Amino acid sequence: MKKAILWITTGVFFLGFFIPLTTAADFANEITVMTHDSFSISKAVVASFETLHNAKIRFLKAGDAGAALNQAILSKNNPLADLFFGVDNTFMSRALEADIFEAYASPLLSQIRDDLKLDPQNRLLPVDFGDVCLNYDKKWFAQKKLRPPASLEDLVKPAYRGLTVVENPATSSPGLAFLLATVGHFGENGYLDFWKEMRANDVMITSGWKEAYWGCFSAASKGRQPIVVSYASSPPAEVYYAKTPPDQAPTAAVTSDQTCFRQIEFVGIFKGTPKQDLARKLVDFMLDRKFQEDIPLQMFVFPANHSARLPEVFVKYACIADRPVQVPYAEIAAKREQWIEAWTDTVLR
Amino acid sequence: MKKINKHRYRILLVAMPLLFLAIFYFYPLIKIFSLSLMPEGVWSPGKLHKLVSSTFYARTLWFTFWQAALSTILTLTLALPGAYVFARYRFFGKNLLQSFATVPFVLPTVVVAAAFQALLGPNGLINIWLMQWFDLSYAPIHLNHTIWFILLAHVFYNYTVVLRIVGGFWSRMECTLAEAAQVLGASPWQTFYKITLPLLSPAIFAAALLVFIFCFSSFGVILILGGPRFATIEVEIYRQAVHLFNLPMAAALSIIQIIFTFALMGVYTALQRKTAVNLTPASSARSQRKVASCRDRIIVGGNTALMIFLLGMPLLALIFRSFSTDNGLSLVFYRALFENPTQSIFFVPPMQAVSYSVGFAGVTLVLAVLLGLPAASFLAAPQKRLGALLDPIFMLPLSTSAVTLGFGFIIALDRPPLNLRTSLMLVPLAHTLVAFPFVVRSILPALRSIPGSLREAATLLGASPLKVWQAVDMPIVGRALLVGAVFAFTVSLGEFGATAFVARPQTPTMPLAIYRFLGQPGAMNYGQAMAMSSMLMMVTAVGFLLLEKVRIGGMGEF
Numbered sequence: 001m002k003k004a005i006l007w008i009t010t011g012v013f014f015l016g017f018f019i020p021l022t023t024a025a026d027f028a029n030e031i032t033v034m035t036h037d038s039f040s041i042s043k044a045v046v047a048s049f050e051t052l053h054n055a056k057i058r059f060l061k062a063g064d065a066g067a068a069l070n071q072a073i074l075s076k077n078n079p080l081a082d083l084f085f086g087v088d089n090t091f092m093s094r095a096l097e098a099d100i101f102e103a104y105a106s107p108l109l110s111q112i113r114d115d116l117k118l119d120p121q122n123r124l125l126p127v128d129f130g131d132v133c134l135n136y137d138k139k140w141f142a143q144k145k146l147r148p149p150a151s152l153e154d155l156v157k158p159a160y161r162g163l164t165v166v167e168n169p170a171t172s173s174p175g176l177a178f179l180l181a182t183v184g185h186f187g188e189n190g191y192l193d194f195w196k197e198m199r200a201n202d203v204m205i206t207s208g209w210k211e212a213y214w215g216c217f218s219a220a221s222k223g224r225q226p227i228v229v230s231y232a233s234s235p236p237a238e239v240y241y242a243k244t245p246p247d248q249a250p251t252a253a254v255t256s257d258q259t260c261f262r263q264i265e266f267v268g269i270f271k272g273t274p275k276q277d278l279a280r281k282l283v284d285f286m287l288d289r290k291f292q293e294d295i296p297l298q299m300f301v302f303p304a305n306h307s308a309r310l311p312e313v314f315v316k317y318a319c320i321a322d323r324p325v326q327v328p329y330a331e332i333a334a335k336r337e338q339w340i341e342a343w344t345d346t347v348l349r
Numbered sequence: 350m351k352k353i354n355k356h357r358y359r360i361l362l363v364a365m366p367l368l369f370l371a372i373f374y375f376y377p378l379i380k381i382f383s384l385s386l387m388p389e390g391v392w393s394p395g396k397l398h399k400l401v402s403s404t405f406y407a408r409t410l411w412f413t414f415w416q417a418a419l420s421t422i423l424t425l426t427l428a429l430p431g432a433y434v435f436a437r438y439r440f441f442g443k444n445l446l447q448s449f450a451t452v453p454f455v456l457p458t459v460v461v462a463a464a465f466q467a468l469l470g471p472n473g474l475i476n477i478w479l480m481q482w483f484d485l486s487y488a489p490i491h492l493n494h495t496i497w498f499i500l501l502a503h504v505f506y507n508y509t510v511v512l513r514i515v516g517g518f519w520s521r522m523e524c525t526l527a528e529a530a531q532v533l534g535a536s537p538w539q540t541f542y543k544i545t546l547p548l549l550s551p552a553i554f555a556a557a558l559l560v561f562i563f564c565f566s567s568f569g570v571i572l573i574l575g576g577p578r579f580a581t582i583e584v585e586i587y588r589q590a591v592h593l594f595n596l597p598m599a600a601a602l603s604i605i606q607i608i609f610t611f612a613l614m615g616v617y618t619a620l621q622r623k624t625a626v627n628l629t630p631a632s633s634a635r636s637q638r639k640v641a642s643c644r645d646r647i648i649v650g651g652n653t654a655l656m657i658f659l660l661g662m663p664l665l666a667l668i669f670r671s672f673s674t675d676n677g678l679s680l681v682f683y684r685a686l687f688e689n690p691t692q693s694i695f696f697v698p699p700m701q702a703v704s705y706s707v708g709f710a711g712v713t714l715v716l717a718v719l720l721g722l723p724a725a726s727f728l729a730a731p732q733k734r735l736g737a738l739l740d741p742i743f744m745l746p747l748s749t750s751a752v753t754l755g756f757g758f759i760i761a762l763d764r765p766p767l768n769l770r771t772s773l774m775l776v777p778l779a780h781t782l783v784a785f786p787f788v789v790r791s792i793l794p795a796l797r798s799i800p801g802s803l804r805e806a807a808t809l810l811g812a813s814p815l816k817v818w819q820a821v822d823m824p825i826v827g828r829a830l831l832v833g834a835v836f837a838f839t840v841s842l843g844e845f846g847a848t849a850f851v852a853r854p855q856t857p858t859m860p861l862a863i864y865r866f867l868g869q870p871g872a873m874n875y876g877q878a879m880a881m882s883s884m885l886m887m888v889t890a891v892g893f894l895l896l897e898k899v900r901i902g903g904m905g906e907f
Contacts (some may be wrong), residue, residue, distance in 0.1 A: 037861075039870050042692040059695075060771060063850045067752070071850075073594075074384075078763045094594055095718055114355020168577040170588055207572045209868050210459055214875060215466055215493070221875070222472035234870045242679060243674055243854040281619050297691050302867060337593060348578055
């Protein structure tokens with residue numbers, strides 16, 4: 001009997017312990033944004049929206065871009081949030097097929113670069129973009145007196161043997177973007193031949209960007225490879241996050257024609273949100289200059305709004321590819337899996 | 350009449366852990382499986398034929414199995430001497446050494462990769478030394494993306510599991526039997542093989558099982574250190590679920606993973622029943638001795654050297670990197686942790702990350718002990734079918750794919766009264782699922798070793814069941830409970846389990862902060878990640894030292 005009382009008490013204690021924590025407060029003017037782990041924005045920008053609309057923004061981070069989107073799709077009957085930020089053009093088709101976003105033709109779209117507007121129905125609105133491309137270690141190439149790579153074709157030359165590290169497209173989003181760059185560059189019939197030569201030329205493959213950049217790239221760590229697949233905005237990040245800002249970036253990006261893949265990130269309003277009005281205001285806000293000008297230093301990508309001014313470190317050290325590789329997103333949707341599968345067979349097995 | 354009562358009480362014991370598993374494990378899992386495999390209520394296998402038509406999955410299962418088995422054997426081989434030293438000797442710095450041996454357990458894989466890179470990478474310390482000493486023109490050690498790196502990392506992570514579980518059990522073992530054997534003329538080797546090893550085997554099996562399951566469901570180590578050429582089932586589930594969004598395949602693989610572990614656990618449980626031996630507990634005052642002879646010095650010194658080489662060097666390399674800059678040692682990275690140059694709303698003041706981490710870990714510890722203790726008590730009593738079924742079930746959460754369970758949470762815990770999806774509580778609850786099996790496995794060998802005669806004697810003398818528990822079980826189990834509590838705390842600090850995949854509000858813990866730093870280029874980010882990792886190590890070690898000081902319910906030092 002005593003024992004039973006003990007356990008019941010424990011049980012009650014245990015329940016009492018977590019019930020208060022289980023019910024998330026839900027205010028009428030609170031809006032929830034679901035996003036991936038890399039999202040960032042400054043306090044002042046958030047505060048300016050909150051004061052303007054007398055609202056509160058709550059952010060939910062849900063793992064990497066893929067995991068976050070999948071959770072949004074899984075919970076579509078009972079959404080976790082009102083908006084989703086961070087679907088990119090490689091995952092776009094998955095989001096649109098799942099039909100989780102509602103259309104919103106924001107008036108601010110007139111300020112957005114036309115080449116970024118991929119969804120004619122405006123269920124997904126472009127917020128930022130970044131070019132996935134080759135980065136190289138400037139010091140390494142200067143010391144070895146070797147010409148830095150200028151094109152994708154350079155990578156398979158004997159002089160560049162064992163110099164490149166690439167992320168696995170099956171597990172990494174820059175890896176997938178780079179695979180798409182090669183598909184666009186060499187064509188569907190030629191990209192596998194390129195990768196065969198890459199393999200013969202001792203390309204290093206890692207599972208993700210962190211392992212490639214921090215584990216292998218000679219400019220960032222004590223790694224061996226002076227060429228890495230990263231972003232065109234990585235060099236300004238190297239400058240911005242240096243201990244003492246150097247005059248020159250230690251790395252450089254290769255943005256010559258047809259060598260980069262442009263990753264575009266979108267925002268969308270979840271279908272059936274009870275806070276449609278506020279959600280639309282937030283989308284407008286995200287496309288407006290204040291938010292857009294905050295993007296570069298927060299996430300090291302470029303703003304989608306063409307009137308947004310870039311910070312100095314971007315003006316000085318970053319470049320945008322004039323002609324990135326074009327792969328229509330419908331084609332990405334149809335063939336992504338097949339390309340990854342073929343790549344895996346060619347490079348890894 | 351008495352018998353029925355006793356039975357009822359035993360059912361009551363197990364009710365809470367079962368209820369917990371039912372709500373937070375089986376319910377989400379069943380929901381995600383049925384959504385994946387039967388989206389419209391009808392069986393739709395999708396592309397599941399690939400499971401049998403391609404040899405890839407069979408090969409993956411085989412690789413998953415053998416790398417886990419090999420990792421377990423290696424860990425046991427390297428850690429058993431340590432367990433002996435910790436059980437039988439008292440020496441200076443023992444507690445500290447034991448605390449630091451557990452630190453690897455909480456470190457994120459990316460950070461461990463960086464540590465090993467600093468030591469064994471192509472430009473790492475050891476390679477540079479070897480090149481200088483032997484006048485080589487190339488780095489002799491190539492570990493990156495080899496099976497050796499996977500095995501090394503598994504030993505690095507799991508050494509402490511064997512050290513604590515086996516060492517803790519061993520220290521309570523009487524020396525009298527072994528002494529008797531030696532008096533009767535047995536050689537030390539015979540004594541160990543015939544007496545000590547059989548007595549120890551329940552603890553060894555328990556530790557081996559935990560290590561095996563941990564390596565079997567290994568994710569980060571395989572993905573990051575092993576590289577893309579290696580895949581365990583867990584890695585493949587993640588790839589299918591997150592990158593390909595092929596939920597039927599992810600679900601099928603998860604089910605295979607669960608069935609496999611369940612079968613393995615069944616074998617283990619059957620084996621284990623036969624090995625339990627009753628022991629009269631000894632106090633460490635009797636079983637442990639000071640380092641006196643030359644032989645003692647060699648044994649203790651040798652083991653300490655091994656631990657420092659295997660566990661200490663990578664940790665030291667990390668700490669070193671957190672201070673080292675181009676122009677000498679400096680605190681610049683630590684100072685930067687307190688600054689927020691971009692004024693990001695997601696900036697985490699280091700103390701806040703520490704308090705979230707420790708807070709979640711504390712709640713996890715309490716929950717895991719509250720659930721693990723009754724569960725283990727239920728399993729410990731001699732029993733028949735129910736225990737044999739429940740024991741494997743209690744272990745399942747440890748080997749279930751985190752991403753599957755995380756997705757299950759999203760669709761299952763979405764309505765009141767269980768609207769937990771974005772609740773703060775989901776984090777410690779998910780951690781508890783992984784921590785709870787550790788508590789059960791740590792306590793069980795100790796509970797089983799309690800001679801029934803002790804409890805009977807107490808009952809005969811008029812003690813109530815509660816009193817018997819307090820007077821007999823508790824003092825003996827206390828030490829093992831502490832081991833379990835340490836692991837529960839550690840599991841949470843290291844962010845194991847489904848939380849990495851679950852949407853959560855702004856409650857960043859230390860591992861999440863480390864990942865955030867490593868997400869962007871720039872030397873300051875890397876340095877800060879190393880500084881935060883060093884802080885995580887310090888917090889962990891201090892946490893353990895404090896935990897060791899806690900005496901639960903007046904239990905003495907055993």
